[in-house]
Amino acid sequence: MFKIPFIPEQASTFAPNVDHLLYFLLAIAVFFTLLIFGAIFYFAVRYRRRSERELPHVPHGGMALEILWTVIPFGLTMVMFTWGADIFVRESRPPQDAMQIYVVGKQWMWKLEHMEGKREINELHIPVGRPIKLTMTSEDVIHSFFVPAFRTKQDVVPGKYSMSWFQPTKVGKYHLFCAEYCGTNHSHMIGWVYVMEPADYANWLRGGPTGNSLAEEGGKLFQDLACSNCHKSDNSGRCPSLMGVYGSTVKLSGGATVKADEAYLRESILQPNAKIVSGYQPVMPTFQGLVTEEGVLQLVEYIKSLGVQPPAPPPEVAR
Ligand code: CUA
Numbered sequence: 001m002f003k004i005p006f007i008p009e010q011a012s013t014f015a016p017n018v019d020h021l022l023y024f025l026l027a028i029a030v031f032f033t034l035l036i037f038g039a040i041f042y043f044a045v046r047y048r049r050r051s052e053r054e055l056p057h058v059p060h061g062g063m064a065l066e067i068l069w070t071v072i073p074f075g076l077t078m079v080m081f082t083w084g085a086d087i088f089v090r091e092s093r094p095p096q097d098a099m100q101i102y103v104v105g106k107q108w109m110w111k112l113e114h115m116e117g118k119r120e121i122n123e124l125h126i127p128v129g130r131p132i133k134l135t136m137t138s139e140d141v142i143h144s145f146f147v148p149a150f151r152t153k154q155d156v157v158p159g160k161y162s163m164s165w166f167q168p169t170k171v172g173k174y175h176l177f178c179a180e181y182c183g184t185n186h187s188h189m190i191g192w193v194y195v196m197e198p199a200d201y202a203n204w205l206r207g208g209p210t211g212n213s214l215a216e217e218g219g220k221l222f223q224d225l226a227c228s229n230c231h232k233s234d235n236s237g238r239c240p241s242l243m244g245v246y247g248s249t250v251k252l253s254g255g256a257t258v259k260a261d262e263a264y265l266r267e268s269i270l271q272p273n274a275k276i277v278s279g280y281q282p283v284m285p286t287f288q289g290l291v292t293e294e295g296v297l298q299l300v301e302y303i304k305s306l307g308v309q310p311p312a313p314p315p316e317v318a319r
Contacts, residue, residue: 011174011195012150012166017087019151024083028076091152094165098133099126102214102297105136105143105156108185110176113297117211122191124176126168127201133165135262139293144180147193153179161262168195218302221295225287233306239284240277246307251278265300 010016049056101124102113112120126132136145138158145164146153149172154164178189196204211217222228230239245260253276258264267274269291272284291299 008148009170009172009174010149011170011172012147012152012168014087014091014151014166015149015169017090017151021080021083021087025080028080091165092163094133094163095131098131098165101126101132101134102294102301103134103136103145103156104139104293104297105145105178105182105189106139107141107183108178108189110143110145110178110189110191111294113214113294114205115214115301116205117213117217118205119211122176124191124193125201125204126193126195127198128168128171128195129198131165131167133163135297136162136164137266137293137297141182142180143178143182143189146177146179147174148177149174150193155180161266168193171195171197214298214301215305216302218298218300218305221291221298222302225291227299230284238281240280242303242306244307246304248307250275252276253278253280262300265303266296269296269299 007019010019100115104111104113110122110124112124114120134145134154136154136156137160138156140158142158143156144153145156147166150166150168152164152166154162156162172195174193174195176191176193178186180186182189212220222231230237231242233241233243235241246265248260249257250260250264251257255278258275264275268284270286270288272286273282276282287296
């Protein structure tokens, strides 16, 4: 016998919620389909024309009926709305302690990077039971990161960061799809998510070539691109110090303020003149084309690391 998977496996904390809503919508659709078709057949028979000369009886008014068939569908659609909105809001708010993974989509592969520097292509290894937050961008066109077993699907758009999160509940191997038509080999832009026991995940993370962490790579890039010439940690450079900037509120020239999140850092690297920090001149060149999306992610991660660690001691000065 064929086993047709009508519903994918439930492998995240979202899956039961999404499925219950789906069953509710299905039940309503089936109920009204049967009700309407039943009524059509019943009325067709009950009120059929019985003789050539018969004139139809036309009823007027029926306030109770009008109210009934307005209020009930209104109530049902409001339930659909609040239920759906609740799931949507929960899926767009990752918990603070979520494990961060970076995703770059390109024609036609998924590149994934762990904080520890481990990279994967079309495969994602994660531990079971931990909330996972994906920060995603694209190098070319719009892709969509879709893991049916987790009931999460999020567009991955060039020029911005999109976020997706989930908490896997079951060890196993799950399909990863690109769910946005992105060119010739869109249908090959697929992969696997491996949900592992935490100990197995730790082993996996240690195995194979271990490179530098993302933040360390970013730190190197920061030197190589000569960012450090202007962004001095003691604020003596021509550009603002980046110590502790991540998560802070930055005052811009013109009086506006902006929260220094990933999107702001990315924009300031690629379009430095979009937002000028109050008290500074627009002297920074753009790094568009000089640094890849992965490079930008590494720089962002480096800048984030400056916020959580105490600043490095200044180099010894000869007296
Ligand atoms: Cu990438 Cu479709």
